Amino acid sequence: MTSLTCYDKQLNKMKNAPGFVAALDQSGGSTPKALALYGIPETWYVKGEESMFDHVHKMRERIITSQEFRGDRILAAILFEDTTRREIEGMPTGKYLWEKKGIVPILKIDQGLEDEANGVQVMKPLTKLDGLLELAKENDVFGTKARSVIKLANEQGIKAIVQQQFNVGKKVCEAGLHPIIEPEIDIHSPEKEDAESILKNVLLENLNNLEPNEKVMLKLTLPTVPNLYKEVIAHPNVLRVVALSGGYTRSEANALLAQNDNMIASFSRALTEGLKAGDSDEYFDSKLDDSIGSIYHASVGKI
Numbered sequence: 375m376t377s378l379t380c381y382d383k384q385l386n387k388m389k390n391a392p393g394f395v396a397a398l399d400q401s402g403g404s405t406p407k408a409l410a411l412y413g414i415p416e417t418w419y420v421k422g423e424e425s426m427f428d429h430v431h432k433m434r435e436r437i438i439t440s441q442e443f444r445g446d447r448i449l450a451a452i453l454f455e456d457t458t459r460r461e462i463e464g465m466p467t468g469k470y471l472w473e474k475k476g477i478v479p480i481l482k483i484d485q486g487l488e489d490e491a492n493g494v495q496v497m498k499p500l501t502k503l504d505g506l507l508e509l510a511k512e513n514d515v516f517g518t519k520a521r522s523v524i525k526l527a528n529e530q531g532i533k534a535i536v537q538q539q540f541n542v543g544k545k546v547c548e549a550g551l552h553p554i555i556e557p558e559i560d561i562h563s564p565e566k567e568d569a570e571s572i573l574k575n576v577l578l579e580n581l582n583n584l585e586p587n588e589k590v591m592l593k594l595t596l597p598t599v600p601n602l603y604k605e606v607i608a609h610p611n612v613l614r615v616v617a618l619s620g621g622y623t624r625s626e627a628n629a630l631l632a633q634n635d636n637m638i639a640s641f642s643r644a645l646t647e648g649l650k651a652g653d654s655d656e657y658f659d660s661k662l663d664d665s666i667g668s669i670y671h672a673s674v675g676k677i
Contacts, residue, residue: 520543520553
């Protein structure tokens, strides 16, 4: 009898296991805000320099090594490139997540956003893509994540966003990985509901053009109309649809998520909300347990 490969086990977990995806992939631009919320002021490091990434890695390491950060509630964790290149307890972070925690590693691959045009922000050229895909394969990483942003219900702009995302997604699939495609809709958009309707249709058009073996995941803003994305979730090319917190508080995001069947969380700020560098280990773990427990319940225990 042939034993299951690492990939087989990860695929089975991502498709079938209960839980949610932890987003630990703050990049250089969003790191200072994340550190400030954690209780690390900008005076402690040089923005964009190694000292900043040292602090954020310590924060992520504390979360990942916590006894509450476990594979029975967390399916996967999205990592920034710098985190993937670093180690936790003497192991590359991705391998530590999978081998020690049973959590599937995912690598953020986008390199930021272009200025807004046609109501959207497409991704900047992914000049490091080939190297990042190699990094992923070297570290037992299952998939990737790339983010772009929709500000207005501009059909031309939304089509451009989604086409760019699927073009990158196909390259990821060719490398033997599975992409998380994230066309985020700004929760403060005055045209949020209309943008969601357009996005749903454009997503389905692009999903229908995929080959049967091109399996993707989608990371979407929690919709104004519950279960708007049910056809997307049921599509045969979709492994999972996960929701971003997008600036909602954890309680707000959990309440909205609970209204959407078969949609699970992929929260960042909402996951780490309330955690502080100065917390005792016991208090830190207790708060993290509360956070993970509530997000797990909103993802799995639907109303």
